[in-house]
Amino acid sequence: xxxxxxxxxxxxxxxxxxxxxxxxxxxQSLGADEVEVAVATGREFSVNVxxxxxxxxxxxxxxxxxxxxxxxxRVASASSSDLSLETLKDLMKRAVKRAELASPxxxxxxxxxxxxxxxxxxxxxxxxxxxxxxxxxxINLALQTEKIALSDPRITNSHGASFGTSEGAFILxxxxxxxxxxxxxxxxxxxxLQAGETDERVEDGWFSFKRFFSELDPPEAVAKKxxxxxxxxxxxxxxxxxxxxxxxxxxxxxxxxxxxxTCVNGSAIYHRxxxxxxxxxxxxASDQITVIDDGLMPGKLGTRPFDSEGVPTRKTVVIEAGILxxxxxxxxxxxxxxxxxxxxxxxxxxxxxxxxxxxxxSSPEDIIASLDKGLILVKTIGHGxxxxxxxxxxxxxxxxxxxxxxxxxxxxxxxxxxxxxxxxNIELIGSDIxxxxxxxxxTIKVSELTVAGE
Amino acid sequence: MVALNHIFTFSxxxxxxxxxxxxxQGGDFADIFMEYRHYQAVVMEEDIIKETSESIxxxxxxxxxxxxxxxxxxTNDINYEKARQAALTAAAIASSxxxxxxxxxxxxxxxxxxxxxxxxxxxxxLEKKVDLVKEVYSACLGFDRKIIRAKVALGDVVQSLxxxxxxxxxxxxxxxxxxxxxxxxxxxxxxxxxxxxxxxGRVGYDYFAEIYPPRQVGEEAAQEALxxxxxxxxxxxxMPVVLAAGHSGVLVHEAVGHLLEADYNRKxxxxxxxxxxxxxxxxxxxxxxxxxxxxxxxxxxxxDEGTKPGPVILIDRGIVVGYLQDRLSAxxxxxxxxxxxxRQDFTCFPLPRMxxxxxxxxxxxPEEIIKSVRKGIYAERFEGGQVEDSGxxxxxxxxxxxxxEGRLTAPIKQATLIGMNIDILxxxxxxGSDLAFSPQIGTCSKEGQEVxxxxxxxxxxxxxxxxxxxx
Numbered sequence: 029x030x031x032x033x034x035x036x037x038x039x040x041x042x043x044x045x046x047x048x049x050x051x052x053x054x055x056q057s058l059g060a061d062e063v064e065v066a067v068a069t070g071r072e073f074s075v076n077v078x079x080x081x082x083x084x085x086x087x088x089x090x091x092x093x094x095x096x097x098x099x100x101x102r103v104a105s106a107s108s109s110d111l112s113l114e115t116l117k118d119l120m121k122r123a124v125k126r127a128e129l130a131s132p133x134x135x136x137x138x139x140x141x142x143x144x145x146x147x148x149x150x151x152x153x154x155x156x157x158x159x160x161x162x163x164x165x166x167i168n169l170a171l172q173t174e175k176i177a178l179s180d181p182r183i184t185n186s187h188g189a190s191f192g193t194s195e196g197a198f199i200l201x202x203x204x205x206x207x208x209x210x211x212x213x214x215x216x217x218x219x220x221l222q223a224g225e226t227d228e229r230v231e232d233g234w235f236s237f238k239r240f241f242s243e244l245d246p247p248e249a250v251a252k253k254x255x256x257x258x259x260x261x262x263x264x265x266x267x268x269x270x271x272x273x274x275x276x277x278x279x280x281x282x283x284x285x286x287x288x289x290t291c292v293n294g295s296a297i298y299h300r301x302x303x304x305x306x307x308x309x310x311x312x313a314s315d316q317i318t319v320i321d322d323g324l325m326p327g328k329l330g331t332r333p334f335d336s337e338g339v340p341t342r343k344t345v346v347i348e349a350g351i352l353x354x355x356x357x358x359x360x361x362x363x364x365x366x367x368x369x370x371x372x373x374x375x376x377x378x379x380x381x382x383x384x385x386x387x388x389x390s391s392p393e394d395i396i397a398s399l400d401k402g403l404i405l406v407k408t409i410g411h412g413x414x415x416x417x418x419x420x421x422x423x424x425x426x427x428x429x430x431x432x433x434x435x436x437x438x439x440x441x442x443x444x445x446x447x448x449x450x451x452x453n454i455e456l457i458g459s460d461i462x463x464x465x466x467x468x469x470x471t472i473k474v475s476e477l478t479v480a481g482e
Numbered sequence: 483m484v485a486l487n488h489i490f491t492f493s494x495x496x497x498x499x500x501x502x503x504x505x506x507q508g509g510d511f512a513d514i515f516m517e518y519r520h521y522q523a524v525v526m527e528e529d530i531i532k533e534t535s536e537s538i539x540x541x542x543x544x545x546x547x548x549x550x551x552x553x554x555x556x557t558n559d560i561n562y563e564k565a566r567q568a569a570l571t572a573a574a575i576a577s578s579x580x581x582x583x584x585x586x587x588x589x590x591x592x593x594x595x596x597x598x599x600x601x602x603x604x605x606x607x608l609e610k611k612v613d614l615v616k617e618v619y620s621a622c623l624g625f626d627r628k629i630i631r632a633k634v635a636l637g638d639v640v641q642s643l644x645x646x647x648x649x650x651x652x653x654x655x656x657x658x659x660x661x662x663x664x665x666x667x668x669x670x671x672x673x674x675x676x677x678x679x680x681x682x683g684r685v686g687y688d689y690f691a692e693i694y695p696p697r698q699v700g701e702e703a704a705q706e707a708l709x710x711x712x713x714x715x716x717x718x719x720x721m722p723v724v725l726a727a728g729h730s731g732v733l734v735h736e737a738v739g740h741l742l743e744a745d746y747n748r749k750x751x752x753x754x755x756x757x758x759x760x761x762x763x764x765x766x767x768x769x770x771x772x773x774x775x776x777x778x779x780x781x782x783x784x785x786d787e788g789t790k791p792g793p794v795i796l797i798d799r800g801i802v803v804g805y806l807q808d809r810l811s812a813x814x815x816x817x818x819x820x821x822x823x824x825r826q827d828f829t830c831f832p833l834p835r836m837x838x839x840x841x842x843x844x845x846x847x848p849e850e851i852i853k854s855v856r857k858g859i860y861a862e863r864f865e866g867g868q869v870e871d872s873g874x875x876x877x878x879x880x881x882x883x884x885x886x887e888g889r890l891t892a893p894i895k896q897a898t899l900i901g902m903n904i905d906i907l908x909x910x911x912x913x914g915s916d917l918a919f920s921p922q923i924g925t926c927s928k929e930g931q932e933v934x935x936x937x938x939x940x941x942x943x944x945x946x947x948x949x950x951x952x953x
Contacts, residue, residue, distance in 0.1 A: 078749065081550060081551065082551045082575070083550065083551065083552065084551065084552035084554060085552070085554065085574075085575055086555065086556075086831070087554075087555055087571050088554075088556045088568065088571075089558075090558060090829070091558050092558075103533045104533065104534050104535065105533060105534075105535040106535060106536045106537060107538070108537065108538040108539075108540075109538065109539050109541055109558045110538050110540045110558065110559075110560075111558065112559075115538065119536065119538070122536065123536075126534045126536070126608065127534075129524075129531060129534050129608060129609065130530070130531045130532065130533055130534055131529075131530035131532070132530075133530055133532060163574075185751055187751060187871075222871070222872070226756060227753060227904075229753070229871070229872040231871060231872055269719035269720075269953065270953070299527070299631055299633070299667065300630060300631055300667055300669070300674065301631070303674075305674075376533075409868040409870065409874070409875075409876050410866070410867055410868045410898050410900075411865050411866045411867070411878045411898075412865070412876075412878040412896060412898040412950075414880075414896055416674050417674070417675065417895070417896075419895065419896050421878060421896055421897050421898040421950045421951075422876070422878075422950070423868070423874070423875075423876030423898055423900040423950070439874060440874065440901065440902060440948055441900065441948065442718075442876070442898045442899075442900050442948060442949075442950025443950065444718065444897070444950045444952050445952070478718050478950075478951070478953045480718035480719055480948055480949060480951065481948060482719065482720050482948070
């Protein structure tokens with residue numbers, strides 16, 4: 029069964045590659061100067077269970093094709109979930125014609141050259157074991173995780189537990205001679221819980237998300253962490269509005285870094301839509317801050333041999349010891365900014381590879397012990413991130429700390445600050461980075477943020 | 483618009499055979515959702531038409547319900563054999579030794595049209611769409627010399643769909659949608675701010691020719707960015723909040739709408755699950771979800787399960803009186819269908835979702851509401867919010883004004899407001915007579931599925947809410 033599924037993917041890759049090559053030639057024959065065709069193909073499985081019964085189970089193969097043509101420096105693109113040759117040829121024909129409607133753009137076009145990329149196999153992105161998992165086993169993992177969580181008397185309801193897998197391939201062919209593909213897998217296990225009585229419920233959850241099944245946290249670990257994260261929110265208090273030091277747990281550092289990514293995104297830079305415009309080479313953060321984008325870390329979630337334009341990924345130091353070293357670019361943004369692509373093309377735009385804050389030496393326990401009076405930020409909801417100004421304002425849940433001791437949970441508060449100031453006010457950096465998401469970081473302590481409450 | 487028969491080549495008999503395959507292992511119910519969407523988009527930035535694009539999304543999703551369980555499978559190919567395979571995959575959720583019989587399909591004709599239009603998105607030449615984008619772009623960039631960058635995006639889609647189910651329903655419809663948006667960046671003395679505006683809905687291009695001048699979208703984005711250049715930091719702490727009519731509808735969406743979606747109540751995770759018939763808010767509050775408002779972004783002639791929709795009163799005089807239902811929740815709760823089963827696309831099974839949600843008008847004039855506040859904030863524009871089932875919710879304002887001694891004064895920047903939904907509903911002390919809807923560009927995300935929605939409200943006063951500004 030498993031070898032059959034893996035064979036299916038191999039055949040899909042072969043067919044997709046041929047299809048992409050054929051379309052590239054077809055686009056050229058219609059008069060396009062440059063053509064790029066990408067195919068994403070694969071299989072997804074997901075099961076949600078709740079209160080120990082299956083809620084839903086989804087299983088399907090998917091295929092999408094993206095194409096881009098450039099004619100006289102004018103761009104047109106298209107995408108389709110219909111991969112019949114007839115439809116795709118029509119789309120290509122219309123794209124070549126439609127290119128005339130765009131304005132000539134000197135920065136448009138495929139990457140300048142075709143560069144060699146690392147052997148995808150060396151990056152450990154594909155776990156053949158995932159295709160071998162039987163549905164029963166996958167369902168059981170979700171059931172077991174929820175069962176452990178529900179066995180805790182403090183847990184009063186469940187949002188359910190989920191297990192999901194995906195096996196897929198990305199195939200890219202362009203008219204400059206690039207032709208490549210890589211396979212990747214992922215699997216995830218998660219659970220969402222509620223604790224407390226009606227009208228005083230609190231909720232949280234936890235997950236594990238990995239490329240390899242053998243690396244996935246077992247049900248016990250996911251459930252235990254979800255229970256712990258949920259029950260610690262019970263019986264929250266409100267606090268007065270004040271400015272205090274704030275400790276970000278790793279999952280919170282992750283969104284802060286996600287926001288930093290949108291501010292070093294080359295596209296935001298050439299639009300002047302970031303507070304980090306014109307700041308290359310300047311000191312923008314405290315000395316301890318080093319932020320890296322690295323597409324080549326074996327087995328990690330943000331790893332890939334080449335980006336969506338076929339540019340090899342690499343390790344790019346974004347901030348080094350507080351100094352802004354690089355913006356992250358695709359080919360287009362790089363030309364706009366007179367830089368070189370950092371291998372961050374993603375779809376039509378720019379995306380992170382493994383984008384992380386280099387860990388420090390403090391243990392999370394030591395960071396908490398260092399807090400005389402302040403907040404541990406454990407959960408945030410809502411939006412409120414403005415890359416143009418760096419302003420941050422979000423709904424928050426936290427734990428109130430005095431003299432290094434966690435006293436009680438707080439809720440119905442917001443945190444507000446500015447990323448430019450936060451980057452300079454990071455006092456301590458934890459050693460606890462776990463790469464649970466592609467954009468991630470360890471525990472950090474920020475010297476001051478406004479916490480609004482009563 | 484696109485003639486369905488060219489795309490969905492299946493006969494009713496083919497669909498019946500697929501439904502039979504879906505219930506071949508038993509189960510209570512099966513449905514087929516087939517769709518074909520055609521998107522077109524034009525983007526202008528840095529003074530040039532940067533790119534045009536088109537996109538085709540087509541596929542078939544097959545669902546089997548057995549008790550409380552849902553089996554789901556889909557295929558990209560509009561192909562009988564592939565659809566049958568998907569049906570057999572979905573069928574595995576049930577495990578009865580004998581198949582469930584289906585009713586023969588009979589085609590239903592939809593007699594109403596909530597998307598009256600003259601020029602369908604697919605009948606309007608791309609060249610004209612490019613001209614429209616250029617007009618908005620110049621209106622934005624040319625609005626003031628402090629506007630240094632503009633970006634305009636126009637996207638339209640025509641979605642054709644068919645729903646067929648094991649109870650004999652067969653219904654087809656075609657839905658249009660246009661979304662026009664503009665972004666402006668203003669710069670003055672080293673300070674930069676961003677403004678955003680948009681318009682659209684389930685409309686045709688006649689809407690922009692006859693009803694909504696497109697250049698207004700560009701001008702509004704510019705005005706917003708310029709206003710923010712003058713804005714001060716918002717205050718922090720608890721204070722009275724007046725919500726401007728229209729944009730503030732996101733409050734009702736987050737604070738109330740989500741938690742009255744039936745699934746959260748059936749599962750007892752929503753704070754409202756045991757409050758049907760109970761008073762949870764001020765008597766001034768009446769909240770309605772209405773998928774039948776002509777040309778609104780959240781409207782549909784039938785929902786994604788083929789149910790004819792109608793308006794649902796969620797809260798009346800502060801009392802919880804209704805839930806938004808899809809088939810599964812309605813059946814499990816023993817309540818009637820409301821026509822709120824929606825899905826992002828064929829890869830997803832339906833969930834109970836909002837459509838166009840609003841707080842009904844009250845009696846106060848907006849002026850007297852503002853006048854009643856000594857010190858607080860006036861929330862004008864919003865960028866979104868989030869809610870948890872426990873009732874804690876936030877929404878973020880992108881701009882507003884201070885209220886001092888009953889008057890609107892300095893503009894304020896971004897701030898996030900947080901509260902507990904029931905507290906806020908109880909703290910609504912004045913409701914304006916000026917019901918308006920937010921721009922028809924909103925999208926709601928739930929369990930990873932995005933659907934178009936809209937929301938509205940009149941000017942509202944909340945006696946006390948936590949504002950997340952800076953000290």
